[in-house]
Amino acid sequence: MNKKERELFQRQRLEEMKQFEKEICGEEAACIAGVDEAGRGPLAGPVVAAAVVLPRDFDVPGIDDSKKLTEKRREAMYPIIKETALAWGIGIxxxxxxxxxxxxxxxxxxxxxxxxxxxxKLAAKGMKLDHILFDAxxxxxxxxPQTNVIKGDSKSLSIAAASILAKVTRDRMMVEFAAQYPGYGFEKNKGYGTKAHYEGLRTRGVCPIHRKTFLKNL
Known part of the structure; x- marks a missing residue:
């Protein structure tokens, strides 16, 4: 799609995801936290979660499920989310x-x-959470009050924003680990079980950040 079509699509996605949250949480819920994690499947590194509370008048198109965005797009949205959110949190x-x-x-x-x-962070502003939306x-x-939303990162604006913060935070950590523990391709595979990663395990063995319970069959 061309630039104009892409902008129209992103605007439509923004409105769809905002409407979804209103229907789930109600018009009276001023502070809705979307929560998602990154890193449940890798063989190495941490699991990272993020919680994001966006203002009800948030109006920046481009947020979506982090898996649907390019790395460049995720990196571009990362500071925007942090700067415009009412509050955000990271768990590792x-x-x-x-x-x-x-x-x-x-x-x-x-x-x-x-x-x-x-x-x-909300309490420091004299505010409190009204509802939490968890991704699955x-x-x-x-x-x-909380709601379990299946495939929430593609339905809820707040969960999608959280998926971006969690993904970018974890990816940056894995790039740093790649410098400490070369030979596994962490800078590219982020700890997932790619061919290069398995080759590194075969030639170098287990490194300090590997999840040993994930490697029992190796």
């Missing part, structure tokens, strides 16, 4: 904790951290 659970409690519980813990940080997840020990 490392490979050791993942091995200890399993990846599902680690993802939930990262989400709790992210929600907690976003809540603190439920966290029982959070008392704030």
């Amino acid at each position: 659970v490392d490979h050791e904790k993942i091995d200890e409690i399993n990846i599902l519980q680690a993802a939930r813990e990262a989400m709790r951290q992210a929600v907690s940080e976003a809540s603190r 997840m439920t966290i029982e020990d959070i008392s704030i």
Whole structure:
């Protein structure tokens, strides 16, 4: 599509995702946190979650499920989201904790951290969370009203924004790890099980940030 068609599409997506949140949370919910994670599937590195609370009048087209965006687009949207959000939070659970409690519980813990940080930032402004939208997840020990949204990163604007923050944060961490632990291709595969990654495991063995519970069959 040409530039004009792309801009029209992005504007339509923005309005669709904003409308979805209004229908789920109601018009009275002023502070809605979208929460998503990145890194449940890789063989190495942390799982990272983000929580994002956007203002109701947010009007910047271009946010979508991070998996649908190019790396360049994610990097461009990353500072915009941080600068325009009412609040945001990041949660990180490392490979050791993942091995200890399993990846599902680690993802939930990262989400709790992210929600907690976003809540603190809102409180500092005299505001509080009205509703949380989780991408395909439920966290029982959070008392704030919440909704589990299947494929939420492609339906909810706030979850999509959170998916971008989580993805970019984790990708940057994996690029840094690539310099510390060369030979696995972390700068490209971000810890996922690519051919280059498996070749690195075969020739170099397990490095300090590998998830050992993910490598039992190797």
